[in-house]
Amino acid sequence: MQQDKQPGYGPVVFRDRSAGYAFLTRSTASSEETIEWDDGETYPVVDVEISSESHPFYTGKARVVDAEGQVAKFEKRYGEQGKG
Template sequence: MRNGIHPISRPVVFRDRSAGFRLLAHSTIDTEQTVEWEDGTTYPMVDVEISSASHPFYTGTSRVVDTAGRVERFTRRYGRTTTDRP
């Protein structure tokens, strides 16, 4: 590896503003904000809009899409042709 061309990887705190969830992970992202972690060390902090604590898929609040209703609406709107199978 050549020296001086790779970004520096360091611990960074990612904070989900909507859920109040914080995660300490390694990243190369550059930020001006800092926060004090539970161990008393100050780390750079990045605010994120969605994390596993607030994403509908992980929280179980996702909606189920009614695909049968969509097919029926399409059939009503455009009808069936004589070449369609029953």
């Protein structure tokens, strides 16, 4: 295998800002931003939008979808011609 074509693999902190949760793992992901971890070492940090701490499937908290607002938007855009 050619060593110069493989991505770097090392410790990275993934941080879910919405849940205030972070975890240390190994990954090929990298970042210029760093964070000091609990062990006193500094690691690259990658911000993620959702993790197991904030995902509705894992937390059991479903998000409310504004279905009524979608219907109103449809009726405003298409009026009577949109009804079959």
